[in-house]
Amino acid sequence: AYDGLTTGSGIGVDGNIKSLLDTTWTGSQYQMISADGRQKTYDAKNKSILPGILAVDSDDNWNLPGTTSPGQPALVDAHFFANVTDDYYQNIHDFNWMSKYPQGMVSSAHLKRKYNNAYWNGTQVAYGDGDGITFINFSGDLDVVAHELTHGVTEATSNLIYQNESGALNEAFSDIMGTNTEYYFGTGNWTIGEDITPGDNGIRNMEDPTEDGYPDNYADRYTGTPDNGGVHINSSIVNHWYYLLATETGGIGLSAADQIAYKSFTSLNSTADFCDARAATIAVATNSEESHVTAAWDLVGVTE
Ligand code: ASN
Numbered sequence: 152a153y154d155g156l157t158t159g160s161g162i163g164v165d166g167n168i169k170s171l172l173d174t175t176w177t178g179s180q181y182q183m184i185s186a187d188g189r190q191k192t193y194d195a196k197n198k199s200i201l202p203g204i205l206a207v208d209s210d211d212n213w214n215l216p217g218t219t220s221p222g223q224p225a226l227v228d229a230h231f232f233a234n235v236t237d238d239y240y241q242n243i244h245d246f247n248w249m250s251k252y253p254q255g256m257v258s259s260a261h262l263k264r265k266y267n268n269a270y271w272n273g274t275q276v277a278y279g280d281g282d283g284i285t286f287i288n289f290s291g292d293l294d295v296v297a298h299e300l301t302h303g304v305t306e307a308t309s310n311l312i313y314q315n316e317s318g319a320l321n322e323a324f325s326d327i328m329g330t331n332t333e334y335y336f337g338t339g340n341w342t343i344g345e346d347i348t349p350g351d352n353g354i355r356n357m358e359d360p361t362e363d364g365y366p367d368n369y370a371d372r373y374t375g376t377p378d379n380g381g382v383h384i385n386s387s388i389v390n391h392w393y394y395l396l397a398t399e400t401g402g403i404g405l406s407a408a409d410q411i412a413y414k415s416f417t418s419l420n421s422t423a424d425f426c427d428a429r430a431a432t433i434a435v436a437t438n439s440e441e442s443h444v445t446a447a448w449d450l451v452g453v454t455e
């Protein structure tokens with residue numbers, strides 16, 4: 152009989168069991184739609200057409216790792232981590248994804264074949280499987296999932312234009328909120344993608360961006376044309392600002408920094424530059440926080 156609410160479990164990309172997988176029973180099988188309808192997860196079956204087919208399972212134990220896709224772990228993590236990200240935004244920032252995207256958080260795993268990327272397409276998120284060497288399934292890291300979903304939050308709020316400094320702010324906000332979501336869940340760290348890069352400790356490091364060849368100061372910013380004017384490069388300057396604000400000795404701590412980042416970045420204009428971001432973060436800071444916010448910007452070379 153239809154019970155409307157089930158609690159499944161599944162094996163994630165890291166091989167560990169995730170319980171409390173939020174699925175529903177159709178009357179004949181279980182499907183990856185959460186009981187409240189806020190998450191819907193699809194299998195793109197190694198094709199480029201989105202969303203693909205809704206993920207289903209006969210017994211709600213999503214335990215088929217498989218050495219090649221389609222396998223269930225990438226679906227389990229796309230669904231589970233979207234649910235965590237939704238909780239983070241609702242509980243910490245009172246941001247209701249459904250009010251902006253009535254279709255819910257739609258995710259697809261197994262996009263294309265050995266695809267080394269993930270993205271937000273304006274409607275949903277989609278994850279490649281990685282080539283198995285540089286990357287494994289992109290949904291296997293909460294900071295990646297929250298990064299991609301945050302592109303949806305940005306589009307629905309500031310709508311920061313995806314090039315040059317406004318694009319770098321857009322990218323930085325995705326890394327910042329991706330990291331905040333990981334800390335919210337209890338697995339936080341300052342690297343991005345550490346769980347899906349087998350031979351590396353992630354693709355970016357907010358604590359020390361230079362580890363991956365990225366700038367940690369405005370003086371070293373990239374001014375070329377590729378990557379939409381370096382959106383994934385200059386984002387590291389802002390990432391490092393956030394790291395300093397949240398962690399510096401005597402600093403304000405992660406939760407206070409999180410509030411400042413969310414309130415300021417979601418209210419920026421779509422053409423904002425780093426200077427505008429500096430001003431916006433100061434504007435939302437309390438009196439006691441303000442000196443820490445400005446000090447962190449000064450340290451990354453973004454001055455008045
Ligand atoms: N994974 C990349 C990102 O979210 C895709 C892109 O270049 N936009 O930043």
Ligand code: ZN
Pocket residue numbers: 298299302322325
């Ligand atoms: Zn991004």
